Amino acid sequence: MDRIAAMNAFVRVVEAGTFAKAADTLDLPNATVTRLIQRLEADLKVRLLHRTTRSVTVTPEGAIYYERVVRLLADLADLESSTTHAQRKPSGRIHVDVPTAIGTLVLVPALADFYLAYPDVEIDLDIGNRRIDLLAEGIDCSIRAGEVEEQFLVARQIGTFGFTTCATRAFLDVHGTPASPEQLRDLPTVGMAPSRGGRALPFQFSEDDQNCDLTVDHRLVVDDTNAYLAAGLASLGIIQAPTYSVRAAIAAGTLVPLLEDWQQQANPVHVIYPPNRYLSAKVRVFIDWVIELFEQNEHLKRR
Incomplete structure (x- = not known):
């Protein structure tokens, strides 16, 4: 059994809440994810998840295992990221969520410059105005206009707009x-x-x-x-x-x-990402690039 793949599958099931959603974010068949979890439980000789026809919940033993596995996977990502960063060639695919206006008017027109600097990074860009669940949908980072209500997310203000x-x-x-x-x-x-x-x-x-x-x-x-x-x-x-x-x-x-004499209040823009996740080199360079992009925009830079 690929222990790392099984650990990653277990973490995704816990965060997504269902095997189907986890399989979708991992781009794996549902049966493969199920088999990985079953083999992991058999190997550990402990039940990690309670399964019903409608939902999946973590057992007390599974909750403890989850916390430790998240840290372990973060350390592995840290090791890989350090090596990649040392080679100065971030690579791989990232999944980014962005509001429609910022995506179509600001981000997409400037992406050619990003790819020129980081040709080995691939981006799945989810453009829309719906509030998404970053953990459940496997989003690496999201650009969010307005206040961030989810206190469990890491939020970094990168700009403002009026x-x-x-x-x-x-x-x-x-x-x-x-x-x-x-x-x-x-x-x-x-x-x-x-x-x-x-x-x-x-x-x-x-x-x-x-x-x-x-x-x-x-x-x-x-x-x-x-x-x-x-x-x-x-x-x-x-x-x-x-x-x-x-x-x-x-x-x-x-x-x-x-009505230019009546000013409008400034609204913040944040980049947000899930907690307990080490920012890999590919995500970190994207966030740094977005921060610089906003700073160069007179109507979006942070004030």
Whole structure:
């Protein structure tokens, strides 16, 4: 039996909660993962997992074994990473989760530079706005806009971003230009929901260091940042979008910034990753590259 493969499979089953999810993140057949765990238990002469038709839970002995195995695998990764780092050639595949707007407008356009520096690193990029379970889905690291609610994750702030309220000139010619946030209640607006079926985020404004969340009845609500920007460009209503996502349209005159005297509060951006995991060389160089990428962006660098 490949003991390291069995240990890794056991850790993934504990973290994912099911054999099927663990097999998916390991890119192995379900039967292979099951067989590895069975052989590991037989070799150790102890039951590590309680199995039912619906779930998998760890036994007391399995919990102790898990804690020790995680540290052991981390030490092995540390050893391999040190060797790889010494050779200055990080390699291998990493799985990264990133919000839609940051992924399509910031990360992907710059990836050619990353591959030029690290040609042997491969990236599986999960682009979307859903909140994922890093442990269950085998994500190496995630870029998260806004606050990080999961206290068990390691979170490192890498930047900040603000919002810009804007609309097309054609829209303003028809509906007029608002002079205050309250006037938005009487104008067509487009709302952005963080998830499908969720409530639209309020428009955020700040005056004299006082933050104000304005909730309005939108004529249209979408749950995708690309669609949100498209709606604004189609003159469907006033939008409030991350500044980095509309700066090109504003520079081109396609969108007109509004209510600039009412500043919007800054929102943090973090890179997060699971605890009890040693950052391998391939993940570490990617995170370092992302930090530098954000620092070079006027609308995303940390303030």
